[in-house]
Amino acid sequence: xxxxxxxxxxxxxxxxxxxxxxxxxxxxxxxxxxxxxxxxxxxxxxxxxxxxxxxxxxxxxxxxxxxxxxxxxxxxxxxxxxxxxxxxxxxxxxxxxxxxxxxxxxxxxxxx
Amino acid sequence: xxxxxxxxxxxxxxxxxxxxxxxxxxxxxxxxxxxxxxxxxxxxxxxxxxxxxxxxxxxxxxxxxxxxxxxxxxxxxxxxxxxxxxxxxxxxxxxxxxxxxxxxxxxxxxxxxx
Numbered sequence: 615x616x617x618x619x620x621x622x623x624x625x626x627x628x629x630x631x632x633x634x635x636x637x638x639x640x641x642x643x644x645x646x647x648x649x650x651x652x653x654x655x656x657x658x659x660x661x662x663x664x665x666x667x668x669x670x671x672x673x674x675x676x677x678x679x680x681x682x683x684x685x686x687x688x689x690x691x692x693x694x695x696x697x698x699x700x701x702x703x704x705x706x707x708x709x710x711x712x713x714x715x716x717x718x719x720x721x722x723x724x725x726x
Numbered sequence: 727x728x729x730x731x732x733x734x735x736x737x738x739x740x741x742x743x744x745x746x747x748x749x750x751x752x753x754x755x756x757x758x759x760x761x762x763x764x765x766x767x768x769x770x771x772x773x774x775x776x777x778x779x780x781x782x783x784x785x786x787x788x789x790x791x792x793x794x795x796x797x798x799x800x801x802x803x804x805x806x807x808x809x810x811x812x813x814x815x816x817x818x819x820x821x822x823x824x825x826x827x828x829x830x831x832x833x834x835x836x837x838x839x840x
Binding site: 648650652655656657658659660663701703707713714716718719 | 730759761766767768769771774817819821824827828829830831832834
């Protein structure tokens with residue numbers, strides 16, 4: 615079946631540094647990829663949705679590029695802020711009936 | 727702020743009790759999903775609806791849950807007989823379409839089964 619892999623469970627870094635969260639996927643279909651961010655006790659919120667192959671999408675300083683050749687949709691930001699501390703989930707959709715397939719999430723902790 | 731409204735935010739039930747959660751999807755969204763997020767933050771798809779019709783549900787949901795999305799009323803998800811393993815955050819999400827579209831999540835109902 616379809617799957618999403620996020621290799622980092624926890625990423626800790628200092629404010630102002632760049633960050634990259636890995637996301638790779640497996641599917642036999644052509645997927646849409648998403649990044650959702652979930653702050654403590656809040657709803658998961660859409661951060662980014664993939665565009666066409668090899669095209670970068672950006673929102674709120676975060677960016678990601680869908681690379682079908684490597685089945686990846688890594689999330690990046692050039693300078694993290696304290697408010698970026700949260701859980702980040704990569705997800706894909708191909709099976710319309712079940713909505714999204716989520717990765718296990720990466721917790722980002724940003725320190726002053 | 728989320729436009730998908732879930733109630734209650736928290737509920738505590740004893741084993742064997744019923745546990746009912748409600749969801750008002752974002753206005754104009756005909757598709758509703760329910761997910762279970764466990765203590766390890768893993769998401770499990772439970773069931774989804776398009777308007778009032780069930781599109782798909784997993785075996786556990788069919789056997790132990792009762793869910794509906796009546797017209798002009800909140801959607802609901804009810805565990806008929808709560809078990810300790812049901813303790814989790816239950817997330818409702820809505821969408822404009824089923825295929826390839828963005829899901830908008832509510833803040834969830836956290837169930838604790840004691």
